[in-house]
Amino acid sequence: MIMRHLVGALALGALVTLTGPVSAQETIRLRIASGHPPVNTYVNLMQNFFVPEVTKRVAAKTKYKVEFVEGYGGAMVKVADTLEGVQSGIIDIGGYCFCFEPSNLPLHAFQVMLPFGTMDPVASVKIAREVYDQVPFMSKVFEDKYRQKLIALIADNGYNLGTNFEWNNVADLKGQKLAGAGLNLKWLEYAGATPVQSSLPEAYTAMQTGVYNGWIMFPSGWVNFKLYEVGKFYTEIGFGAITWHGLTINKARWDKLPKEVQDIILEVAKEYEAMTGTVNQANYPKQLDELKAKGTNVRKLPDSVQADWAKSLAAWPKEKAKELDAQGLPATQVLEATLAAAEKHGHKWPVRYSIK
Template identity: 70%
Template sequence: MMKKFKPALLVALLGLFGASAANAENIRLRIASGHAAVNTYVNLMQNFFVPEVTKRVAARTQHKVEFVEGYGGSMVKLADTLEGVQSGLIDIGGLCFCFEASNLPLNAFQVMLPFGTMNSETSVKLARAVYDKVPALSKVFEDKFNQQLIALISDNGYNIGTTFEWNNISELKGKKIAGAGLNLKWLEYAGVTPVQSTLQDGYTSLQTGVYSGWVMFPSAWVNFKFHEVAKNYTEVGFGAITWHGLTINKNRMARLPKDVQAIIIEVAKEYEAKTGTVNQENYAKQIAQLKTLGVNVKSVPESVKLEWANSLKDWPQAMASDLDARGMPGSLVLKTTLEEAEKMGHKWPVRYVIK
């Protein structure tokens, strides 16, 4: 025989279930990047971060998340992603600090120490170790730009692709070679003519002779089809650089249910690690692919790498001093990076000295 609920108990239970249903939210998040999904980190935003957050929120909470995605500049341009998240135009953004030289000068610190590790997985772990030791690197996003840095993003290792074959630095002097942000200094100090550019402009610019090469990782040479117009790819070993990030608007994050916040942070941490592992796995595959596509792939001898590193030996100190003078912990960050890299087994061709 079914027991009868007392009226007061029935009202309480109905109230409980009603409150639960009322607390469930349908959440819409706008996620974007100025780079297209052909970029590894954007591809992982689209095919890992978005589906994993969506799936885990559905499985572990009473809420539902729907992402509105905009890549390749459809919502924000390359140099406007930081401001897009800051203003709330988008909720989550993937950006390169290379386009924020005035806003985030310190966050490009790995670029200031060329010839670092070529292992993308190590690079992102190294960056995370430095961020953990120097909180100012993360706090700048919150204090100045109304957003929270939830993941660091590594690239492939940087080398040089060109329309011509070369064997030593003297053959590059006076040539116009493209780059982005501070990696242009790698060229300038070696006597090469640097040209600021973007990946979207690369194919046409190489084809028409606006410049004759790019400081670039192999994934771009494959994915953006630069190999069709520049048939030489030289492994110089400038380093795999972690100088991108994934951020979320602080106000939007604060309005999300706590369990959804926790899932976003959880997935972002996994996403961060994946940018390292996927780029590292892809590097050898992409080098091999370039060879099958008819590209002349070779490595410079250690003597060339040493000569290039020596041309840059005073630049890290100059960068550290400039950042210190502007009220940022430049020397601390670069010293910490040098030391943490060595703890991870890296040997610098020239050991930069930061006073």
């Protein structure tokens, strides 16, 4: 009997030696990056919510362990190269603005094509999600053309106009060099300003040296990049809170992940998407107060000024829809769906755009 137990124990010991410790976890390494630094709300949430939550939940709920290699602020990819970085597999997961992909993702700036939309980022991301759900092309194009999977949409805070000069009406902007990113340059063009393409990492120096005199920007950008030092005026004109960033993962890498890890990533990504709305919403008044404390002249112009600007842009959404329709994109469908979704969420347009 003793011999039989001894043999059994030796056999079990040999099995453990061959297979390794029962509690051992297989490690999955994922490279996650953004061209923007963590002072940007969405990157901060990548670093401080998405990464730790995926790590924690995978460890707790599966036999796997996820280790993230993080690279923000251009350490791995620049702001305009993130889509390509995910596509090529240089990084596995990327957070980026579709504004820097006007050729690859021309329709994904659809909320920009309807200026003076909701200023509520919570509503903005819900509206965008409804449009993506109604129009499958919006998600499928990432997989079909760019070898990546869209796992979360990202809301920005409400866009206004920061400048180094005071202005009171649209006519005051005529000829002024003002910066934007991608399609929102059209907002400036129709107002008579001189639009300049730019990105936040270069904004301070460009404002300081007179490359341009203002920026279409949400208040967090004005605070976090210290633009209040070179632009003392921040005017609430209410262009809208735009959802035109996304979080994507390389499709080949995704397909190799265990199903239970995929499920956790999607679960956390859904929560992350909602948080880009709620965190931005909570931060907006705080950031305006901070700008005031820094000596910035923060003010809100009368609704009539917004209406005048909107009137100057009234024909543009229809023109843009026709242009993109001609490229085989479902632009009219997307813009019509956006108008309807925004109104369902209670938004009233200063000018009701006609798309068809």
